[in-house]
Amino acid sequence: MVEVPGSKSVTNRALVLAALADAPSYLRRPLHSRDTLLMANGLRAMGVVIEEQSSGAHPDWYVIPAALRGDARVDVGNAGTVMRFLPPVATLAEGPVHFDGDPRSRQRPLGPLIEALRALGARVDDTAGALPLTVHGTGSLTGGTVTLDASSSSQLVSGLLLSGPRFNLGVEVRHDGPPLPSLPHIAMTVQMLRQAGAQVDDVTENLWRVSPGALLGQDLVIEPDLSNAAPFLAAALVTGGRVTIRDWPERTAQPGDALRDLFGRMGGECELREDGLTLRGTGQVHGIDADLHDVGELTPVVAAVAALADSPSRLRGIAHLRRHETDRLAALAKEINGLGGDVTDTGDGLVIRPKPLHGGVFATYDDHRLVMAAAVIGLVVPGVEIENVTTVGKTLPEFPELWTRMLGG
Ligand SMILES: O=C(O)C1=C[C@@H](OP(=O)(O)O)[C@@H](O)[C@H](O)C1
Numbered sequence: 205m206v207e208v209p210g211s212k213s214v215t216n217r218a219l220v221l222a223a224l225a226d227a228p229s230y231l232r233r234p235l236h237s238r239d240t241l242l243m244a245n246g247l248r249a250m251g252v253v254i255e256e257q258s259s260g261a262h263p264d265w266y267v268i269p270a271a272l273r274g275d276a277r278v279d280v281g282n283a284g285t286v287m288r289f290l291p292p293v294a295t296l297a298e299g300p301v302h303f304d305g306d307p308r309s310r311q312r313p314l315g316p317l318i319e320a321l322r323a324l325g326a327r328v329d330d331t332a333g334a335l336p337l338t339v340h341g342t343g344s345l346t347g348g349t350v351t352l353d354a355s356s357s358s359q360l361v362s363g364l365l366l367s368g369p370r371f372n373l374g375v376e377v378r379h380d381g382p383p384l385p386s387l388p389h390i391a392m393t394v395q396m397l398r399q400a401g402a403q404v405d406d407v408t409e410n411l412w413r414v415s416p417g418a419l420l421g422q423d424l425v426i427e428p429d430l431s432n433a434a435p436f437l438a439a440a441l442v443t444g445g446r447v448t449i450r451d452w453p454e455r456t457a458q459p460g461d462a463l464r465d466l467f468g469r470m471g472g473e474c475e476l477r478e479d480g481l482t483l484r485g486t487g488q489v490h491g492i493d494a495d496l497h498d499v500g501e502l503t504p505v506v507a508a509v510a511a512l513a514d515s516p517s518r519l520r521g522i523a524h525l526r527r528h529e530t531d532r533l534a535a536l537a538k539e540i541n542g543l544g545g546d547v548t549d550t551g552d553g554l555v556i557r558p559k560p561l562h563g564g565v566f567a568t569y570d571d572h573r574l575v576m577a578a579a580v581i582g583l584v585v586p587g588v589e590i591e592n593v594t595t596v597g598k599t600l601p602e603f604p605e606l607w608t609r610m611l612g613g
């Protein structure tokens with residue numbers, strides 16, 4: 205039985221919604237990791253009070269909203285959620301809010317959000333459409349209608365929607381461009397906004413309307429992070445073992461729920477029961493042809509399993525992963541090939557032809573999900589060394605302990 209801590213995506217949305225609410229909120233079992241502490245600290249820098257209410261590795265948070273203020277500095281680290289969700293919040297602060305982060309954060313897509321905020325009435329000083337930037341908050345934002353191309357990241361849309369209820373006119377966001385990735389994450393945004401009392405119209409494809417209005421203080425239990433469950437489920441699949449992920453939700457907007465189907469097609473047997481999701485490896489690991497456009501963050505671990513399969517795989521629809529924590533397509537191809545694999549980066553995804561692998565150092569490029577992918581390969585291939593394991597702390601600091609415990613160590 206593995207207890208995976210709370211979802212990064214749910215925790216960081218819950219923090220933003222709680223900060224913008226008109227009464228305090230309790231967040232139960234939130235994720236405490238680099239990305240969520242950066243979010244909490246960014247909101248604290250703008251005046252929000254976030255208190256720890258219990259002990260342990262993932263204490264509850266009590267969030268007390270406040271009139272948001274500058275002059276503030278927000279370190280976004282390399283957290284996509286922080287760099288896309290907080291600039292819209294900063295338009296509601298009184299005074300300037302400066303944003304910057306890790307060198308990689310300056311290369312990640314932000315331009316369409318900056319332009320959108322300007323179109324909605326904000327003053328933003330940016331650096332060629334990217335970080336570092338300063339939002340000159342005035343305590344309120346006009347809001348209204350805006351069109352942007354968010355094909356580089358769904359978070360550009362989620363960021364505008366999350367603060368939308370607090371804009372004077374609300375917000376109407378239209379996506380115009382190639383297909384949006386990670387649609388379940390936008391559905392998660394809409395669902396959590398509604399749960400917080402916001403009125404959201406999402407009936408038309410690529411169009412969202414959030415009405416102006418107050419957000420409620422809430423008492424929220426954060427679901428386990430299903431994407432972070434991926435390496436544990438993969439471990440059972442590639443070793444012919446068995447693992448249960450505790451408290452797997454019956455219904456969820458998290459993309460990680462797709463693992464039941466993906467790993468089922470790759471040879472695992474999944475059973476969802478009240479106590480959690482159990483995956484039983486059958487001893488067989490099959491290749492897969494899968495469009496991961498909606499669930500891109502699952503790619504590294506799925507690719508690791510695919511490298512150990514009995515037939516080739518094609519992972520498609522994931523060109524946008526080039527601008528994630530690292531260029532994930534290039535990194536996966538290089539590192540798996542470095543162990544003797546045969547992976548081709550197709551531009552739109554990966555073709556993985558399984559070959560006998562050998563040991564070696566697996567570089568992780570400051571990408572938590574590459575650590576997880578390497579750990580899965582290392583279960584089957586002797587002598588795989590993972591470079592900089594601690595980078596997994598972006599979303600799961602206790603990964604090494606959970607992994608060792610699962611293996612009975
Ligand atoms: O909104 C979110 O919580 C996320 C959206 C996705 O981003 P992209 O749309 O940039 O892929 C996903 O990959 C990321 O891990 C989390």
Ligand SMILES: C=C(OP(=O)(O)O)C(=O)O
Pocket residue numbers: 282283284285501528529573599
């Ligand atoms: C893409 C990811 O993170 P971020 O929120 O920084 O975009 C991820 O966690 O796989």
